[in-house]
Amino acid sequence: MMAGNEAHISNDNLAAELNAWLDAHWDEERRCEKDAARLDVGSWLGKLLDAGYSVPTWSPQWFGRGYDSKQARVIDDILKARKVIGRSQDRYNLGAVTVYRLGSEQLKSALLREMLTGAHSCLLYSEPNAGSDLAGVRTRAEWVAGEDGGEYIITGQKVWTSNAKGATYGMLLARTDWDVPKHSGITFFIFPMQQDGVDIRPINQITGESEFNEIFINEARVPARNIVGELNGGWKVLQTALAYERLIMGEGATERQGKVKSKVPPLVELAKRHGKLQDPVIRQKMAQAIAYRQLNALNMKRAKAEIIANGSSSLMSLGKLAMSRIQHGEARVAADILGPASLLDGPDFQDSAEMNFDSAKAYMNSIGGGSDQIQRNIISERILGLPREIEVDRNMPFREVKSG
Amino acid sequence: MSEISTEDRNAMRDSFARLLAAQAGEKALRETMASPHGFDENLWKSMAEIGLLGLIVDPEYGGIGGDAQILEDLMEEAGAHLLCSPFLSTAVMAASLISASSEESLKAELLSSICDGSRIYAIAATGEGGLWTNADVGIEAHKTGDAWILDGTASFVLHAEKAGHLLVLARSGTAIRVYLVDPATDGVAIEKLETNDPTLRLSRIRCAGARGTALDGVDETVIEAALDLVRVALAGEHAGGVKKIFDLTVEYLKTRYQFGRQIGSYQSLKHIAADMLIEVESAASAARYAAKLQAAGSPEAKAATSLAAFACADAYRDVSAQAIQLHGGIAYTWEHPAHLYWRRARTGLWLFGSSDQHRETYLTCLETA
Numbered sequence: 001m002m003a004g005n006e007a008h009i010s011n012d013n014l015a016a017e018l019n020a021w022l023d024a025h026w027d028e029e030r031r032c033e034k035d036a037a038r039l040d041v042g043s044w045l046g047k048l049l050d051a052g053y054s055v056p057t058w059s060p061q062w063f064g065r066g067y068d069s070k071q072a073r074v075i076d077d078i079l080k081a082r083k084v085i086g087r088s089q090d091r092y093n094l095g096a097v098t099v100y101r102l103g104s105e106q107l108k109s110a111l112l113r114e115m116l117t118g119a120h121s122c123l124l125y126s127e128p129n130a131g132s133d134l135a136g137v138r139t140r141a142e143w144v145a146g147e148d149g150g151e152y153i154i155t156g157q158k159v160w161t162s163n164a165k166g167a168t169y170g171m172l173l174a175r176t177d178w179d180v181p182k183h184s185g186i187t188f189f190i191f192p193m194q195q196d197g198v199d200i201r202p203i204n205q206i207t208g209e210s211e212f213n214e215i216f217i218n219e220a221r222v223p224a225r226n227i228v229g230e231l232n233g234g235w236k237v238l239q240t241a242l243a244y245e246r247l248i249m250g251e252g253a254t255e256r257q258g259k260v261k262s263k264v265p266p267l268v269e270l271a272k273r274h275g276k277l278q279d280p281v282i283r284q285k286m287a288q289a290i291a292y293r294q295l296n297a298l299n300m301k302r303a304k305a306e307i308i309a310n311g312s313s314s315l316m317s318l319g320k321l322a323m324s325r326i327q328h329g330e331a332r333v334a335a336d337i338l339g340p341a342s343l344l345d346g347p348d349f350q351d352s353a354e355m356n357f358d359s360a361k362a363y364m365n366s367i368g369g370g371s372d373q374i375q376r377n378i379i380s381e382r383i384l385g386l387p388r389e390i391e392v393d394r395n396m397p398f399r400e401v402k403s404g
Numbered sequence: 405m406s407e408i409s410t411e412d413r414n415a416m417r418d419s420f421a422r423l424l425a426a427q428a429g430e431k432a433l434r435e436t437m438a439s440p441h442g443f444d445e446n447l448w449k450s451m452a453e454i455g456l457l458g459l460i461v462d463p464e465y466g467g468i469g470g471d472a473q474i475l476e477d478l479m480e481e482a483g484a485h486l487l488c489s490p491f492l493s494t495a496v497m498a499a500s501l502i503s504a505s506s507e508e509s510l511k512a513e514l515l516s517s518i519c520d521g522s523r524i525y526a527i528a529a530t531g532e533g534g535l536w537t538n539a540d541v542g543i544e545a546h547k548t549g550d551a552w553i554l555d556g557t558a559s560f561v562l563h564a565e566k567a568g569h570l571l572v573l574a575r576s577g578t579a580i581r582v583y584l585v586d587p588a589t590d591g592v593a594i595e596k597l598e599t600n601d602p603t604l605r606l607s608r609i610r611c612a613g614a615r616g617t618a619l620d621g622v623d624e625t626v627i628e629a630a631l632d633l634v635r636v637a638l639a640g641e642h643a644g645g646v647k648k649i650f651d652l653t654v655e656y657l658k659t660r661y662q663f664g665r666q667i668g669s670y671q672s673l674k675h676i677a678a679d680m681l682i683e684v685e686s687a688a689s690a691a692r693y694a695a696k697l698q699a700a701g702s703p704e705a706k707a708a709t710s711l712a713a714f715a716c717a718d719a720y721r722d723v724s725a726q727a728i729q730l731h732g733g734i735a736y737t738w739e740h741p742a743h744l745y746w747r748r749a750r751t752g753l754w755l756f757g758s759s760d761q762h763r764e765t766y767l768t769c770l771e772t773a
Binding site for chain 2: 263264265268277280283284286287288290291294295296298299301302315318321322325373375376377379380381383384385386387388389390
């Protein structure tokens with residue numbers, strides 16, 4: 001590993017060291033390794049990993065430098081500015097983070113390097129009958145004896161998986177015990193995607209996009225050593241993995257929020273283009289929609305200040321629910337501004353097309369990643385301390401739980 | 405920006421909170437709201453003693469030189485206790501208007517009477533329309549010799565009955581100016597208006613040839629600034645009030661049992677509580693942000709103040725209304741405090757401009773940003 005591998009290096013020295021290393025190894029203009037004919041992603045990511053810049057907050061034993069988040073931020077800023085591929089995988093590579101945080105030493109040895117040098121992974125959590133009630137997964141994992149702990153035969157259907165094509169691994173939730181209550185019979189696997197019996201079909205979404213896929217798994221295999229955590233302990237592993245996912249999504253959301261800097265709100269511009277800026281009813285609706293967005297931004301600003309002061313903030317968890325009201329609300333006001341033109345679509349009617357897209361896309365926030373109704377449960381139970389709704393299937397053997 | 409340190413600010417808020425806990429609990433509140441003049445003179449004196457009445461008055465004139473931020477902060481405490489007092493009219497609006505006066509000796513005398521709590525001020529700022537706009541000012545001023553004579557009607561005047569001085573906004577030509585009027589002078593009639601909120605005191609003031617003294621240096625800009633300051637104060641009061649009634653409601657959801665379980669375990673109720681929490685926190689964020697920008701003299705303070713004005717008023721209205729619904733029958737009784745918050749919430753919807761007016765102002769600010 002390179003010099004300067006001490007956790008107490010100053011930010012200036014760290015920046016100088018990284019910049020010197022990049023000068024020697026990275027061609028910023030061509031976005032590839034210096035003196036290479038073209039970008040070889042695997043080779044480049046390996047180089048960055050060995051230099052200690054891919055996962056700087058991890059322990060030196062596992063490719064890291066034991067840095068704190070501020071030092072990691074210094075590295076991230078430079079890598080971002082110099083258009084380097086593969087930055088901050090300790091924040092963004094969900095598969096690798098899950099294995100690093102929760103996997104056995106054996107699993108880390110087997111997978112981490114591969115996962116950090118281009119083998120990407122996808123999520124195999126939701127099922128057609130296990131959406132909000134994720135613990136209701138029915139994908140079956142049957143153990144068969146063999147070397148090294150044997151393997152599991154997987155059969156079932158997963159849904160809402162993005163980046164499935166080309167994925168090397170899937171983070172799979174499957175049922176390994178049907179005779180215990182639903183939370184107690186689930187196991188978390190790192191499942192090899194490139195094998196017979198794995199069929200990926202894109203979902204055509206209401207926005208016209210196809211980011212997500214359905215995955216049909218028919219007697220595909222996963223080695224027993226690819227279990228993360230304990231056998232039947234998958235629910236606990238999932239909670240941690242979901243927390244990382246929310247963290248990543250939350251960071252993304254605040255970074256995106258920071259980029260919206262146009263002074264005049266887009267709804268005002270839209271109203272101007274369509275001659276509705278002086279309509280008093282439209283003005284009231286626009287003001288309210290714009291206010292909801294600003295109020296949420298102010299809440300998130302307070303949340304950040306509280307996190308800096310106290311380490312946590314209950315305000316943070318209000319953001320996603322508030323965002324649903326903002327996105328659906330803005331699209332509704334945009335439709336009111338457009339009037340009958342909101343019936344139109346396509347390249348000749350750009351504003352209409354954009355509004356129609358936004359009004360469908362708003363469901364991505366209000367359903368995906370825990371619907372608004374689930375968010376309200378979380379807020380009222382975890383922040384306000386209200387009791388949980390009684391769950392009829394909580395202590396029932398899963399075999400007897402109704403599904404449909 | 406204020407010179408007051410964070411420690412002093414916190415100490416001030418703590419002593420105000422202790423004072424309110426000791427002297428302005430629900431029992432005291434109910435006595436005060438049933439009293440003829442709607443405020444507790446002993447509490448008023450205590451507020452003067454800890455410096456609250458001179459909160460925004462310059463130290464040179466006996467105050468403590470606080471800014472919008474400390475004012476907002478303290479108003480959150482006041483709101484949680486549904487404080488009934490002439491604080492907004494005397495210590496916020498009158499103090500703000502008089503502080504801009506260019507007549508030193510008069511200014512010193514008036515401000516000192518605010519700081520020591522010896523005089524209540526009422527502000528006649530709007531006409532029968534209750535719009536708090538220049539166009540809605542319903543009193544005309546004419547100069548006769550050296551004296552100003554006032555004619556017309558003002559309404560929605562806070563705490564006029566016990567006022568030692570009236571500050572009357574009146575039109576002279578196209579200019580709106582502020583006149584100091586002795587309520588006992590000839591040609592002034594103060595008529596008490598019955599209110600929906602028993603903690604609120606409103607009057608109509610009729611001037612017929614009433615004599616007044618012009619406050620030199622106090623023009624439309626000063627008036628608008630005083631109105632914006634009182635809007636932030638009211639927004640802070642609402643942020644504190646809405647938080648309090650929300651907390652009481654969540655507590656009730658945990659302690660009330662029906663069908664053998666806490667009613668807060670029903671999603672139909674807890675989902676409403678989750679939505680209410682967004683409103684409660686948004687109100688606090690908006691009020692504090694507006695106060696911060698006003699204290700910093702930011703050009704965006706106007707937009708932030710309008711945002712706080714309607715966001716806090718609407719949040720208070722919606723959350724206090726849901727609070728009654730979630731409590732059920734118990735909150736349909738006069739003895740339960742929920743309706744007092746629900747009544748108080750209405751003040752922000754109409755005092756110093758309506759939510760619709762504030763939304764319009766907010767959008768206008770953004771358009772021209």
